[in-house]
Amino acid sequence: MYEGAHARPDGPSTVARVVQTARAYGFEGVVVRNHDDSSAEYDADRIEAEYGIDVVDGIEIRADSPDQASGSVGHYRSSKTILAIHGGTNEMNRFAVENEKVDVLAHPVAGSGDVNHVLVKAAVENGVRLEFNLGAVLRKSGGRRVRTIQSLRKLRELVDYYDAPYVVSADPASHLEFRAPRELRALGEQLGVSGAWIEAGLEEWRVLAERNRTIQSDSFIEPGVERGHYEEES
Amino acid sequence: MKHLPKHLRPRWRYLAVELETWPDATIDRRAFQRDLWYAGQNLLGDPGSADAELSVVRFEFGDGIGESIVKVRRGETESARAALACIDRIDGFPVGIRVTGISGTIRAAEEKFLGKRGQVPAERNVVFENAERVAVGRNATADIRLDDAFVGATDLDLV
Numbered sequence: 001m002y003e004g005a006h007a008r009p010d011g012p013s014t015v016a017r018v019v020q021t022a023r024a025y026g027f028e029g030v031v032v033r034n035h036d037d038s039s040a041e042y043d044a045d046r047i048e049a050e051y052g053i054d055v056v057d058g059i060e061i062r063a064d065s066p067d068q069a070s071g072s073v074g075h076y077r078s079s080k081t082i083l084a085i086h087g088g089t090n091e092m093n094r095f096a097v098e099n100e101k102v103d104v105l106a107h108p109v110a111g112s113g114d115v116n117h118v119l120v121k122a123a124v125e126n127g128v129r130l131e132f133n134l135g136a137v138l139r140k141s142g143g144r145r146v147r148t149i150q151s152l153r154k155l156r157e158l159v160d161y162y163d164a165p166y167v168v169s170a171d172p173a174s175h176l177e178f179r180a181p182r183e184l185r186a187l188g189e190q191l192g193v194s195g196a197w198i199e200a201g202l203e204e205w206r207v208l209a210e211r212n213r214t215i216q217s218d219s220f221i222e223p224g225v226e227r228g229h230y231e232e233e234s
Numbered sequence: 235m236k237h238l239p240k241h242l243r244p245r246w247r248y249l250a251v252e253l254e255t256w257p258d259a260t261i262d263r264r265a266f267q268r269d270l271w272y273a274g275q276n277l278l279g280d281p282g283s284a285d286a287e288l289s290v291v292r293f294e295f296g297d298g299i300g301e302s303i304v305k306v307r308r309g310e311t312e313s314a315r316a317a318l319a320c321i322d323r324i325d326g327f328p329v330g331i332r333v334t335g336i337s338g339t340i341r342a343a344e345e346k347f348l349g350k351r352g353q354v355p356a357e358r359n360v361v362f363e364n365a366e367r368v369a370v371g372r373n374a375t376a377d378i379r380l381d382d383a384f385v386g387a388t389d390l391d392l393v
Contacts, residue, residue, distance in 0.1 A: 013386035017375065020388050025332060050390055139322040141276060175386045176254060176330035183319035183333065186312045190277055 001181045002029040002205035004058065004084070004104075004131075004169045007042075010034045011173030015042040019051050021175035026182075029054030031082050031205050033106070035062045036072055056209040058082035060106055066095035077101050081212045082205070084131075088113040100126040103208050104167055107133040109151035120158040123165070129208065130155065130164060132201055134187060135171035138179060149191060156193060167208070168201025245308035248291070250334045250347035251318060253300035256384045257355070257370040257377050259327035261300060263293035269324045270304065274317040286310040288317065291340060297355045298370070298377065301348045303340055311336055360392045 003022055007015040015032055022030045034040045036059055044055040059080045063069035069085060069092065077083055084104035085096035088111035096105040097119050105128050108115050115130070123130055132155065136148040159166050168188075172178045179187075181202060185195035214220055219227040237243075255261065267290045274283035285307060292303035306314040315333050323329060335347030355372040362369070362378050362385070369376040374389045 008385060012383060014388070014391045016388040016390040017386040020375065021330070047390060138320055145276075174328070176256075176328050177322075178330060179319045180332050183315055186316040187277075187319050189312060190316045 001027055001199060001202035002031055002054070002056070002209070003027050003172065003178065003202065004031040004033045004082075004106075004167065004205055005178070006034055006060075006171070006173040007032055007040045009038045009040070011177075013175040015040050015055070016047050016050070017175045018172070018178075019047050019053060019055055021178050023051050023053045025178050025180040027053065027202075029056060029206060029209070031056040031058040031209065033058040033060045033082065033084050033104075035060050035086065036076065037062060054206075054209070056081050056205070058084060060084040060086050062086035063092070066091060069095055070099075073099060073101050078216070081209055081216070087131075090114060093119055094122075097122040097126060097128045097130075099128070102126070102128050103212065104129045104131055106131045107135070107171070109133075109148070109155055110136065114151070115155055115158060117158060117162070120162045120164050124162050127165060129167045129204060130159060132156065132159075132166055132168045132198075133171050134169065134179075134184060135177075137187065137191070138170055139177070152191065156197075165204065166201050167204045168198050169205075246287075246338070247306050247308050247311050248337050248340050248343040249304040249306055249311065249314060249318070250337070250343040251302045251304055252332050252334050252348070252351070253295065253302065253324075254330040255298050255300075255324075255327050257298040258384070259298060259325075259329075261295050261324045261327060261329070263290055263295075263302075265325040266290055266293055266295075266300075266302060269321050270318065273320045274314070277317050277320050278313055282313060283317070286314045286317065288314055292344065297372075299351060299372075303343050303348075362387065362392060 005018050007018045019030050048055050059076050061069055061072045082103050084106045085102050087093045087105045087108040093108045093113050096102045170179045185198050188198035270288055274288045287307045289305045291305045294301050321331050337343035355370050357370050360369045367378045369378045376387045378385045378387055
């Protein structure tokens with residue numbers, strides 16, 4: 001199970017600290033998805049070697065308009081393993097689900113954003129993962145939390161109906177905001193989602209990372225065609 | 235009142251809980267209990283939190299880390315776990331919180347699941363982002379004091 005986290009300068013903890021905490025909490029990998037205007041500098045290989053879990057190079061593109069986001073998507077697609085769009089407005093949600101280069105639409109129902117059947121169908125078609133973001137359930141209270149839970153429920157019903165791809169995350173911005181997978185499972189059950197559903201969403205980050213690494217590797221030419229190893233004729 | 239015969243007493247489960255926060259935070263048992271009950275009530279509602287019990291029976295805190303044992307009615311451990319996960323701050327200090335294990339007795343919970351983090355934290359001078367700073371850390375972690383906040387780092391960031 002993987003977690004998609006923010007590290008310094010998006011939050012107060014460095015990538016190394018975030019990864020160390022993730023390992024202690026039982027995650028098998030971390031997707032570092034800092035926003036594009038505050039990207040983290042780190043040595044993934046060294047951190048992987050030290051802590052023994054996978055560190056995935058990701059990015060979350062935060063833009064005011066689809067035009068601006070479109071430029072960033074083109075710019076980062078080839079260098080980042082996982083590319084997410086900072087959702088939360090109807091305009092950006094729509095841009096993300098209609099773009100097959102995007103892997104994840106982060107927090108689509110945060111802020112003024114909303115989802116409907118049209119967006120979810122587009123997400124299915126383009127393979128864009130909708131994020132089931134538990135951050136506000138864990139860290140907000142009162143009316144805002146109630147509204148978040150309502151919109152998460154709507155999102156889950158749509159995702160289930162259309163069998164849309166999704167990821168689950170607690171969206172930690174520091175090592176203190178991590179919560180262990182079992183805690184997230186338990187929380188999911190309180191929200192009416194099965195533990196297995198939550199686990200599949202955490203696992204989806206890994207699936208995405210592995211798929212994109214294959215696609216981006218040098219030996220990959222197109223689906224079904226790969227450069228192999230051949231003996232040279234003597 | 236005469237206590238209940240053994241077969242009628244409720245069965246308890248004890249959750250071993252680890253807390254973590256910044257080095258300048260001070261958290262006491264009362265604050266933890268209050269925020270745990272709040273979290274329980276907010277997430278599970280009054281009937282749910284009454285069922286779960288959620289009372290803090292052991293609590294220790296010092297130098298930015300804490301350990302606790304939370305008493306829960308058997309069969310409600312998962313809802314208690316969810317309530318614990320929703321504690322974001324205690325007394326206004328942001329905390330990381332994790333259930334390390336569940337046992338049927340306090341003693342087993344303490345022996346099996348707590349006291350593993352060891353090492354008293356030490357203050358040291360470090361170089362972080364080309365400036366000299368004071369860091370507090372244990373087990374290769376380092377909480378570095380910047381002007382108005384802390385940065386969570388590890389030894390890997392300090393070379």
